[in-house]
Amino acid sequence: MTANPEATTAEPASKVAIPEHLGGGAGDIPSFECTFQIARFLPEQDSEPHFEEYKVTMYGTDRVLDALHKIKWEIDGSLSFRRSCAHGVCGSDAVRINGRNRLACKTLLKDLDTDKPIVVEAIKGLPLEKDLIVDMEPFFQSYREIMPFLITSGPEPTRERLQSAEDRERFDDTTKCILCAACTSSCPVFWTDGQYFGPAAIVNAHRFIFDSRDDGGDLRLDVLNDKEGVWRCRTTFNCTEACPRGIQVTQAITEVRQAILQRAF
Amino acid sequence: MQVHDYDVVIVGAGGAGMRAAIESGQRARTAVLTKLYPTRSHTGAAQGGMCAALANVEEDNWEWHTFDTVKGGDYLVDQDAAEVMAKEAIDAVLDLEKMGLPFNRTPEGKIDQRRFGGHTRDHGKAAVRRACYAADRTGHMILQTLYQNCVKHGVEFFNEYYVLDLIMTDVDGVRRPAGVVSYELATGEIQIFRAKSVVFATGGFGKIFKTTSNAHTLTGDGVAVTYRNGLPLEDMEFFQFHPTGLAGLGILLSEAARGEGGVLRNSEGERFMERYAPTIKDLAPRDIVARSMANEVREGRGCGPNKDYVLLDLTHLEPAHIDAKLPDITEFARTYLGVEPYTEPVPVFPTAHYAMGGIPTNIKAEVLANNTDVVPGLYAAGECACVSVHGSNRLGTNSLLDINVFGKRAGIAAAEYAKTAQMPELPEAPEARVVEMIETMRSAAGTETIGAIRKDLQDTMDANVQVFRTDETLRKALDDIAALRERYRNIGIHDRGKRYNLDLLEAVELGFLLEIAEVVTVAAIHRKESRGGHFREDFPNRDDEHFMHHTMTYLDPTSEAEGIAGMRLETKPVVITRYQPMERKY
Missing domain, CATH: 3.10.20.30 (Beta-grasp domain)
Structure with missing residues (x-):
């Protein structure tokens, strides 16, 4: 995330040469x-x-x-x-x-x-x-179980909570999820075990666990340390390939695992 | 027939519906009925930002925002409503941040802000950084954040429940809602939701047009249902055409592309907005930019083999800047047109985007029965409503603001009303109209297809009721719609089943679209002036003497409007507080 918008908003030219093909996309459509x-x-x-x-x-x-x-x-x-x-x-x-x-x-x-x-x-x-x-209900049930909302402690600030651009960037990838279930329903573990939370729920847990404003990480890590949690992942990368938003799903799962391990020691 | 009882029923689970639900759900027993899963709602497609005078990056205040909104709407805005919206914008953004919305940040860690069309410093002196944003997926983040908070508060959703009628009843001579009639997609069962208050938050109806940024599901259900119950619709002639839809497809490319420095160019490579809006150029309001683009094409300076689009040029921006601020829309250009925005300009043309008109409400989100009386217990918010904060042309970002400010107001008001109101008695057989409609359609074996009628409707609306309108083109559209309504009586559908019968529901939705298209066109014929998004080539100037008022359209079997039987047009005064109408220049 660039911080200085001025740097790139210098006044553009009033007139430029337009390429012959006019920006691609044109021509007869077969x-x-x-x-x-x-x-x-x-x-x-x-x-x-x-x-x-x-x-x-x-x-x-x-x-x-x-x-x-x-x-x-x-x-x-x-x-x-x-x-x-x-x-x-x-x-x-x-x-x-x-x-x-x-x-x-x-x-x-x-x-x-x-x-x-x-x-x-x-x-x-x-x-x-x-x-x-x-039926999308089982999918959304797993999503709801990982507490997909900001959990905070202490008094509410009057203005916004501050967050550095770097801290915001930390969880940017997993904010892109549109809950389409392409990842979860491509997962061989999920096919055989419908109780497994599945990649999408873990992605949405990741989105909050790595948000510097959130205080509920331990609660979610407890949920995902369950036998139907992150340890069931067999890193086949089907989910990452399936994601239409380009989210690095397997990496997010790995990061959640590491968070659980780091917490244990 | 299953009958559910709730204090508050909210229809629609986009931004306005869910913002209302978060308030109502904590105060009263609330059900949210939505024809989609909540996260599928089209709020999620909004891109660029949500304006509020936070003044995080430069001097700003809500009064400037109010002025911009009023001027942007070409003075048809109700100024009391605009003031409420601009004032409450600040808390609306802060509320979302506290709910968890991941805004982009300034170096100090505050919510970052950027420029957007029509938003200016000190009453038009220069563009101002007012739009709070999360890359170019601000709507996605708002929709997700609101859904997340609905999960947090345990809001009760009825997903894939279509609402096909509003139940109205008489209590001591006053008409008020008693609930809604719904159709459950999974089972085909009709169910009644009885409630003390009803909130409509059903979104827009862009599918009356062919080239549109709107979802397939935006068929104006709540608007049509309200109208069919004898309640008025306001300012339906005003529809916004967003300048930068992907050419031929209509998929939206955010105004943020221009807010971040992108410019429009014609076939000669000229930055033509310098001629049309010398001060703020490409960041003029949408109606002006869309018209300028259409004019360039009309005068032969369009691009491509058919010279029917212009170009959005981002090539002078740093790729890293594009990736950070505009990742989604540049991917749309790559995916759908095969264009690389780093190095090539992107073909764009105006796309039907937003209904300024809708169900009239006051600033408490109470639905109006006429110019002065409210319908007790009935509320509307978001694109389906007309407060009117957008007047004849909405400024970019003000829709995400509208849904948050007035969604919240509607949720609180509906719950407060329910606290003191009695549960209404249901009239006899309240489901009768819906049952008849569904059963007739389920067995419909006519020769006309839904797909063909809808395509013909969208074609005539694009050809005749788009950026440029005349009495002749509008009357052509009206004739076409009349013929289509006749053909609609002879439709056939294939799916006779009860489960997930989307064939049947598309037929119902087409009925809504035809009805709304007619209202839009009649109101457009009646308004013989040009203002905001409504441009009449035969009346190219704004005419405050005759038309400085809102249009109210009623379904009325005893009346007639512009040759159409069964409609009545009335006017409603515009609320003017601080700003006297002036000529609109940028």
């Missing part, structure tokens, strides 16, 4: 045929999910979410999935795309191999409700 295999599950009639295939014409700037919408709006309105902001900040549309957890709205089709069918399934490890929708 269109192509895509085949999607989507895991369908209608709770009122199916006992198991099954795949259905859809063929759609898409464009180079389209994302997987655009394809899901096209299928829902033009082919089969019963296809069910969650989505809201459509640009990677609300965390509604984490799904498995070709076996990897991604946000549908942040995955561009041009970055996938569109010569092969694109496989879309619900995220794993949480109860399947319908098509691409899972």
Whole structure:
């Protein structure tokens, strides 16, 4: 975090040369045929999910979410999935795309191999409700258990609590979490043991444990020192790869472990 | 039919709803109903900051903030409300910090502040550093912090419960709410939430437009439900088009990009805002910048193969500075347009962003039944409400402020009201309208599709009710909407199930959008002047003599407005305290 805004706000030129291609992104947008295999599950009639295939014409700037919408709006309105902001900040549309957890709205089709069918399934490890929708309640229950709020002692200051830019930077990475569950539902430990807190809950504990304003670190470390806590992590890095916000999830888990160990001695 | 009883029911769990819930939940038995999980709300997409005259980095005071808000709104702001907001802004920011919000910091460890459009020192002398921020994810931090504090206080949420009707009842000749009718997404069950007070905090309705920064779920549910119950909507013609949406996509790039030194350029490389707003240039208010951009494109100085966008240039900024202050939006440019903002200018064009109008309230967040009477026990806050602190054009950062200041006020007022009020009796079969609507739609087997009608609505709104409007374009839109409403009667849906039937709910939401689009367009036809976000090419000047008032739109079967049967337009005076209207120059 730079501290001196003046340094970079010198008056820019009134006129500059604009590059020929006008900042990229321009030009003809190619269109192509895509085949999607989507895991369908209608709770009122199916006992198991099954795949259905859809063929759609898409464009180079389209994302997987655009394809899901096209299928829902033009082919089969019963296809069910969650989505809201459509640009990677609300965390509604984490799904498995070709076996990897991604946000549908942040995955561009041009970055996938569109010569092969694109496989879309619900995220794993949480109860399947319908098509691409899972029950998020167990996920949020783990989140709530790590006390995801600032805990302070002593009298409230009248103005803001002071915090140095360095102390603020210490936990910056884990403040980015959008609770999409892409990490937790990519974790092999979580798949086999639903009691495990999972990466997202630990990330949110980290966000407070390393906040210099917070006094509740010991409480959270006690929770995470539990047999379903940080020690269950097998550092497969699935979570770090899955995080659409680029959070170093495995590192955060490691730092929480170190905090527990340092406290013990 | 399950009936839940609560003192207070809050509808919506974005910033305003959760800020209200934190207050109400500690004072009264409170339920929060939200059609999404709370952390999915669109408050989380807000980027740049939240203004308050903390004066942490330079001289500032709340009176300057009030003035900027009034002038920014082109004098249609209710000045008593703007004063409340600017004064309470300081505590609103400090409250959030104490709740844990990780603001960026100054070298002294105080909350850092930066420039934002229309926020000035001493009544317009120069841009001022007033926006408190957390990188370019201030809204995300606010949403997370408020949710965290709701968890802390044990606020009771009903997630994925849509509210499809407001239950109104008569108590001693006064109309007041008795609760809401909700639809649970997971089960398809209709349930009643009876309550002494109801708070609407349902957000905006940007999905009436095609190119928008708004989430798919922003379909104006609370606004439409209020209107259908005979209560007025205020200033619906005023919609803000944010200057810097990613071209073709509408995804927002924060004004903070310009606050941190970015500039707009046309195809000739010219920093064209120097011509339109010589003093504060690229940091002029959004309506002015959006119009200037659209004008550049119209006069042939747009960029790209179709010459239909301009460029946001950050290339003169240090990459380290961009990474520290604008990490998310630069990633959006990379992800969605494949542009590297360190070295290349980013294609941008105005995107439908924010509804200045909505459910009219007073400064206590009480909903108005008309110009003078409140609806006892009914409250609204945030984008769905119109206090009016934004007038005809909202200043950047003032929405995050609005939700915190008036969300808090609504939560306290609703809980206090519930302490003395009796639990209202439910009228007979309060769910009847919703049951009929849902059952009709669930079995709808017509030939029209939701997707096609919604696309046609959004296309006509973008073409005819956007930055530039005329009587002709607006009437074209109105004709189109009438035809679409007719087609809507013949929709078919695929999903006949009860569980997670989003097909059905999209049909319901489309009904809300059509209704709201019509109100917006009729109000826009009626206002034959240009002011703030409403620009009429056939009436390009502000006309204080005839239009220095708010527009109030009512659903009224006995009336007619601009050729549309069933609507009534009235006016409401603007509250003017300190600032007499002046010409708006920057």
